Amino acid sequence: MSDSDKLVVVEDLYMYFPVTAGILQKKVADVKAVDGVSFFIRRGETLGLVGESGCGKTTTGRCILQLYEGMRGKIFFDGVDLTQLRKEQMRRMRRNMQLIFQDPFASLDPRMTAGEIIGEPLKVHNLAKGQEYRDQVAELFRMVELEPFMADRYPHEFSGGQRQRIGIARALAVRPSFIVCDEPVSALDVSIQAQIITLLERLREELELTYLFIAHDLSVVRNISDRVAVMYLGRIVEITDSDELYSNPLHPYTIALLSAVPIPDPAVDRTRERIILAGDVPSPINPPSGCNFHPRCFQATDICRVEVPKLKNVGGEHWVACHLVK
Amino acid sequence: MATTTDEVVLQVKDLRTYFYTQEGEVRAVDGLSYYIRKGEAVGLVGESACGKSVSALSVLRLIPYPPGIIVGGEVIFQGQDLLKVSEEEMRHIRGNRIAMVFQEPTTSLNPVLTIRRQISESLELHRGLDKEQSLAETIRLLRLVGIPDAERRANDYPFQFSGGMQQRIMIAMALSCDPQLLIADEPTTSLDVTVQAQLLEIIAELRHRLGTAVMIITHNLGVVARYVDRVNVMYAGRLVETAPTDELYARPKHPYTIGLLASVPRLDSPRKQSLRVIKGLPPNLARLPKGCAFHPRCDYAFDRCREEVPQLEEVGPEHLRACFYDADKLQRVDTK
Numbered sequence: 001m002s003d004s005d006k007l008v009v010v011e012d013l014y015m016y017f018p019v020t021a022g023i024l025q026k027k028v029a030d031v032k033a034v035d036g037v038s039f040f041i042r043r044g045e046t047l048g049l050v051g052e053s054g055c056g057k058t059t060t061g062r063c064i065l066q067l068y069e070g071m072r073g074k075i076f077f078d079g080v081d082l083t084q085l086r087k088e089q090m091r092r093m094r095r096n097m098q099l100i101f102q103d104p105f106a107s108l109d110p111r112m113t114a115g116e117i118i119g120e121p122l123k124v125h126n127l128a129k130g131q132e133y134r135d136q137v138a139e140l141f142r143m144v145e146l147e148p149f150m151a152d153r154y155p156h157e158f159s160g161g162q163r164q165r166i167g168i169a170r171a172l173a174v175r176p177s178f179i180v181c182d183e184p185v186s187a188l189d190v191s192i193q194a195q196i197i198t199l200l201e202r203l204r205e206e207l208e209l210t211y212l213f214i215a216h217d218l219s220v221v222r223n224i225s226d227r228v229a230v231m232y233l234g235r236i237v238e239i240t241d242s243d244e245l246y247s248n249p250l251h252p253y254t255i256a257l258l259s260a261v262p263i264p265d266p267a268v269d270r271t272r273e274r275i276i277l278a279g280d281v282p283s284p285i286n287p288p289s290g291c292n293f294h295p296r297c298f299q300a301t302d303i304c305r306v307e308v309p310k311l312k313n314v315g316g317e318h319w320v321a322c323h324l325v326k
Numbered sequence: 327m328a329t330t331t332d333e334v335v336l337q338v339k340d341l342r343t344y345f346y347t348q349e350g351e352v353r354a355v356d357g358l359s360y361y362i363r364k365g366e367a368v369g370l371v372g373e374s375a376c377g378k379s380v381s382a383l384s385v386l387r388l389i390p391y392p393p394g395i396i397v398g399g400e401v402i403f404q405g406q407d408l409l410k411v412s413e414e415e416m417r418h419i420r421g422n423r424i425a426m427v428f429q430e431p432t433t434s435l436n437p438v439l440t441i442r443r444q445i446s447e448s449l450e451l452h453r454g455l456d457k458e459q460s461l462a463e464t465i466r467l468l469r470l471v472g473i474p475d476a477e478r479r480a481n482d483y484p485f486q487f488s489g490g491m492q493q494r495i496m497i498a499m500a501l502s503c504d505p506q507l508l509i510a511d512e513p514t515t516s517l518d519v520t521v522q523a524q525l526l527e528i529i530a531e532l533r534h535r536l537g538t539a540v541m542i543i544t545h546n547l548g549v550v551a552r553y554v555d556r557v558n559v560m561y562a563g564r565l566v567e568t569a570p571t572d573e574l575y576a577r578p579k580h581p582y583t584i585g586l587l588a589s590v591p592r593l594d595s596p597r598k599q600s601l602r603v604i605k606g607l608p609p610n611l612a613r614l615p616k617g618c619a620f621h622p623r624c625d626y627a628f629d630r631c632r633e634e635v636p637q638l639e640e641v642g643p644e645h646l647r648a649c650f651y652d653a654d655k656l657q658r659v660d661t662k
Contacts, residue, residue, distance in 0.1 A: 052518035159607050189373040190545060191604040194589035198603055216519065223591035223599065242597035260523035261593050262548030266572050268594060269551050276527055277520045280488045 004079070007178060007210050008041040008064060013073035015059050019285060032284045033059040034071075035234030038311070041178075046204065046211040048225030048242070050218055050257070052281055056234040057214045061180040064212065065097055066090055077178070095125055098171035102183035104163035108155040114141075114166050115151030121173040140169040144199060161192035168199065172207070180212045185220060197224055218261050222246060227317060230254045233284055233292045236311065240318040250320045252297050291323065299324055334402075335507050335539045336385070336424075337361040341399035343377075343384045346392065349612040354380040354394070356563035359638070362507065367533060367540040369550035369571075371586075372560035373608055378543045381560070382509050386424060387416050404506065422452045425500035429512040431492035435484040441468070442480040445499050452503045467498040471528055490521035494528065501532060508533075511543045526553050547590060551575060556644070559583050562609050562619035565638060569645035579656050580647045581624045588659045602659055618649070626651040 014037075016030035034056045041047045049057045063071050066082050075082045077097065085093060101107035108117055119137045122128045128136050138148035144165040155163055164184060171179055181200065185193040201224060204211060215221045221228055222242045229239040230253065238251040249255045256275045263269045277296045282288055291309050294300040301324070309321045343355040355377040362368050372378045383389055385401050387408065401408040403424065408416065420426075428434045436444055445467060446460035455463060461480075468476035471494040484492055493513060500508055510529065514522035530553050533540050542554060550557050550571070557574045559567045559582065567580040578584045588602035606623040609615060618636050621627040628650070636648040647653070 052520065161607065189608065190547075190586060191373060191589050192607070194591075194601040194603045197591070198601055201598075201600070218519070219591045219593045222593060222597055223595070223601070225597070246593060256520060258593065260519045262546075262552045263593055264547040264551050264587060264590055265575050265592075266551045267576065269548075274523070276523055280490055280521065281518070 005042050006040040006076075007043045007045075007078060008212070009074075009076040010040065010060075010064065011038050011074040011076075013037045013060065013063055013071065013075070015056075015063050015068060015071045029285050032234050032287060034063060035284075035287070037073075037231075037234070037236055039229055039236060039239060041210055041212060042226075043177075043210055044204075044208055045227065046213050046225045048221035048228040049212060049214045049231060050216060050221045050228060051231035052216060052257075054233075054281060054284060055231040056284070057231050058182055060231070061099070061182055061212055061214050065094070065099060065180060095174045096176050097178045097180070098174065098176040100164075100167055100171050100179060100181045100184045103187055104160050104167055105155075105187075107167055108163055110155050113152050113154055114146075114158070117155070117166055118151075118169045118173055121170060125174055127174065136173070140173055143172060143203070144169045159192075160188050161195060164188065164196055165199070168196075168203070172203070175207075176209070178210045178212075180214065182214045183216070184213075186215060186217060193220070200224065218257060230257065233281065233287050235292065235321065237293065237322070238318075238320045239311070240320075241316075244316075244318055248318075250314060250318070250325045251293075251322045252299050252324075253293050256298075291321075333364050334361050335364050335366075335404060336541075337400075337402040338381070338385065339400040339402070341381060341384055341401065342397045343380050343389055343394060344397050345394045347612065349610075352611045353563050353614065354611060355384060358399070358560070358563070358565055360558050360565060360568065362539050362541055364506070365533070365537045365539055366556070367530070367542065367554040369554040369557040370541060370543045370560060371545065371547060371550055371557060373545055375608060375611065376560045377563040377611075378560050379511055382426070382511055382541070382543055385509065386420055386426060388420075418452075421448060421500075421505075422503045423505055424507045424509065425503070425505040427493070427496045427500050427508065427510040427513045429515050431489060431496045431516075432484070434496055435492060437484055440481050440483055441487075441495055445480075445495075445502055448499060448502050463502070467502055468495070470501070470532070471495070471498045472524070473498070490517050490525065493517065493525055497525070497528060497532070501536070501538070504536065505538060507539045507541070509541045509543070512545070513542065514549070515544070515546075522549075529553070547586060559586070562614060563611060564619070564648065565646075566620065566649070567645075567647040568638070569642065569647075573642060573645050576658070577642070577645075578658050579641050579645070579653045580649050581626050581651065581656065582620050583647075584656060584658060585623075626656070 013034050015034040016032055018027045019029040019031060021028045037060055051057045064075055115137055118140050122133055141148040146165055185196050213224055225242050227241045228245045229236050232253050238254045249258055256277045259275045279296050288295050290306045291304045294304040303323050309323045311319045311321045313319055339359050341355055341358045345352040345354055358381055370378050384396050442464055445464040449455045449460040449463055464480055465476045468480060473479055473494055514525050544550060554571055556570050558565055561582050567583045585604040589604055604623055609619055615622055617632045617634055621631040630650050636650050638646040638648045640646050641653045
């Protein structure tokens with residue numbers, strides 16, 4: 001595969017947030033939100049990023065969009081290293097990459113109408129004026145299966161699912177090629193989740209989009225993604241294609257995570273092995289040494305406590321960071 | 327509906343709880359009937375605003391008035407109609423014979439009291455234990471729900487515990503008075519998957535050990551599949567289907583249940599499997615459609631559904647559903 005097939009390449013990404021204390025706000029520690037992450041996303045592909053709260057999946061997504069200061073590592077978008085761009089260059093670049101948020105209530109300005117929200121990016125980037133602007137806004141409404149006559153309504157007049165559609169339309173307004181979907185369905189009811197997933201899938205095909213799909217729900221991620229990366233405490237522990245993830249998970253954390261997800265069919269569910277992990281996810285301020293999963297791992301050995309395992313290829317598209325996987 | 331009355335812990339009959347708001351009368355629970363046997367685990371499943379939490383709060387008479395009011399029905403708990411007892415008696419039943427665990431442990435625990443104070447308070451109040459006994463019992467309960475280093479941690483404040491640990495404490499508190507019934511309202515929804523699994527295992531184990539009947543309220547059909555004996559499915563304030571767990575998943579007979587099952591992606595289905603979508607939005611409870619409340623979203627609706635409200639009818643052993651469509655022609659549409 002040539003590099004031009006890769007739309008996004010992340011190399012050795014680190015993002016530490018300082019923890020300060022005292023009157024002088026002296027830095028006393030770091031929250032190691034992202035602790036050495038590398039991966040790529042192909043053009044037209046959906047990469048799923050799963051993990052539990054605090055594992056750094058949202059931070060990773062936002063780092064790609066250059067929304068933080070102080071990150072280390074390289075991020076290539078369409079061959080351009082975003083970390084080297086000046087502010088103005090980055091602002092223009094951002095047209096190509098958009099973000100869809102989790103909370104459809106908090107992410108829409110309550111004092112703007114749906115039409116203004118969806119049309120704002122067109123104005124900011126000077127993409128359309130007058131009749132053309134109105135046509136494009138109407139088209140965006142239709143694209144996400146809302147009626148253009150709803151443009152004068154305010155966010156509170158819409159249901160959660162409809163608001164998420166407004167958020168999607170806003171992201172599509174600038175005709176991006178890449179969208180970071182950050183838990184886009186987890187705040188929604190199951191019947192509405194299915195509607196939004198189906199919509200995102202249709203848009204990806206029609207508009208030839210590339211997605212980074214961040215979520216904690218493995219079933220949802222597997223359903224929409226071509227490949228899935230599993231994160232734990234700031235690191236990727238396993239990355240593989242979606243079918244392989246279910247049929248042949250190799251990292252003990254992935255195995256435990258899969259076993260914790262119930263299957264809505266008691267006959268099938270009963271036959272599955274259940275692994276109940278002990279304890280909680282440790283704090284990213286002072287993560288465990290070596291493989292940071294070792295205190296909860298049911299297979300940990302001496303080397304796991306000392307040495308950080310590297311991602312290694314185990315055939316095809318399948319990469320695992322575990323000392324016990326040969 | 328129930329078999330013999332003596333083994334039924336809770337029987338809810340034709341419960342109706344309405345709210346009077348600016349939009350008008352909101353029928354949050356409208357003619358709900360179900361029962362729970364001794365030591366049984368029952369799931370109450372439905373999407374947001376279907377009335378599942380309101381129905382649980384109605385059982386405990388915790389509906390804020392105004393705007394809410396229980397307008398009718400019976401809640402028979404161990405032979406006694408809870409809607410008829412005095413507030414004084416009700417206070418004795420709450421937390422003592424019926425305990426409840428809520429979705430948000432953070433908001434349910436008092437932030438300025440230690441865990442020990444909070445648990446021993448209810449032990450002293452409800453079980454009449456003295457200081458020393460209640461401390462010993464508190465530590466025993468904390469161990470029971472898997473809090474490591476219980477003696478020391480009992481003196482900590484809620485903020486010093488993670489969400490999962492807080493929810494364990496809530497369960498310990500709920501069990502402190504050996505209740506006959508534990509109502510858990512979305513007990514794991516705000517928690518991570520691996521922690522969810524831990525907690526549900528704890529509830530299941532305690533139920534087997536202590537013989538407490540459990541009602542788990544959830545929107546997650548998967549949770550229910552694994553941990554309960556029977557499932558009640560609610561839509562717009564009413565029960566639309568009820569059946570033993572295996573039966574419900576193998577042979578759902580209400581279009582809403584079938585739709586719900588098909589709209590969740592399954593971990594074991596091939597990827598990129600397209601989901602079957604239930605069209606439209608859940609109804610506004612203040613403006614319910616005429617006839618069956620599900621008819622505007624139903625693929626099988628015909629004229630009768632738009633006029634008449636279907637009642638629960640038996641379609642198998644302990645399997646009831648409220649639908650006019652031919653039961654033999656309805657079956658699970660799998661995403662698999």
